[in-house]
Amino acid sequence: MLEIQRLRSEKESVIEGLKKRHFDATEIVNSILSKDEQWRLEMAKLQEVSSKMNQISKQIGFLFKEGKAAEANEAKTQTSVLKTVEAELKEKVDDLQAEITELMYQLPNVPNELVKVGKSEQDNETVFEHGTEPDFGFKAIPHWEIADKFNLIDFELGVKITGAGFPVYIGKGAKLQRALIAFFLDEAEKNGYVEHQAPILVNEDSAMGTGQLPDKEGQMYYMPVDDFYLIPTGEVPLTNIYRNVILPNEDFSIKITGYTPCFRREAGSYGKDVRGLNRLHQFDKVEIVRVEHPDNSEKALNEMIDHVKGLLEKLGLQYRILRLCGGDTGFAAAMTYDFEVYSAAQDKWLEVSSVSRFDTFQSTRLKLRFKNADKKSQLCHTLNGSALALPRIVASLLENHQTENGVNIPECLHKYLNFTKI
């Protein structure tokens, strides 16, 4: 959520910035500001009335104490009108507040200055490329065929147990998952991220805090009996660790990581996009999350990018980095870099990581602040990224490291496995 103060003071630049998303915010912003003005007006009235009520109540207290019951009762009669007025104003103020909040929820984050105007993924900029397409010397086969051939993953079995999109990993397939998780966590730790194991069911406040609610309600699995949501990403529990937190000074840089399963309903997905491991309802991911001073946010983002680069290079994968255009940047993000690995077998780029900075968009909702030099509370910046999501990495490894009679496992994983080839 954007800060209302920002709308008040930088209305034009917010509207201008949101145009990069092809989002015309003029109407919403104007509506917010006019309601905001009204709200302040009514608020002032309400406070005045409340003040008067408080005064009278205090007086009544005094009068009773002094035994002047008659005068006290007389004063009481004065209050009934005020009370009605107060209730009316209160309702007006609350309604306005609710309307403003609802409108605020509709505004996406303002893109960073580096982000280009654009509508869809066609407009994303490639900012970095690494590696070359592997030369197999034979027709590369897609990961689902490899997985089937070596009995690494059983998609049908998952259908029996749960449904489509819940694969069962078997033998070397399961071990590979475990090795990747361990590798990612160890690498994150080397770069200063503190490992956490957090709940994968979260309450409504948490889902609100990171922005999954109210915008993306349909994306999450929901458990009505207990009013919990299954997390769509580790970002939710990890970032919410810092909900309602005021850090004591401006000398901080919080770096945390965690492995979690992730659950996404992915309603409406179909066809080759969901083939094999390309899109699942349940998958594993190691997430890195940072809470930073606003001045440090850019540096943090670059460090995260370098971190992910390192992982992909150690895994020996050819990849490119895209800076998403305005229209393709997620609702809450100010800037996002996607990492994609090329799959010759599928003849397509697979998104394997997404690293974003949110500036204060999440911390507004989270109420995540720090005390600045003037001892004032100021909103922190939050960032997060996948480092990495497992399924497409597994797909890429199987596809890009395939040989005529198997798959070579990259060296960085050897110490976690009792085999080096599949």
Place this chain on the structure above:
RNA sequence: GGAGAAUUGGCAGAGUGGUCGAAUGCACUGGUCUUGAAAACCAGCGUACCGCAAGGUACCGGGGGUUCGAAUCCCUCAUUCUCCGCCA
């Protein structure tokens, strides 16, 4: 799952309808004293919103209610502790 007790400021802890945003202690910040430190003493010390300011409003686990007035009474939800039951 059942029964009971509890939830107050960074921490500890008082307050059971009226001048309480909340005693007191500790911690913390500034000052006095001291060669320096400690001790002692003095002062300050929550969050948010409205306002140029003076000031005002809201907040005692969350939400709702009673009342002229609620930290205090009622309802409800959550959490913690104790006992019983069940259990990886």
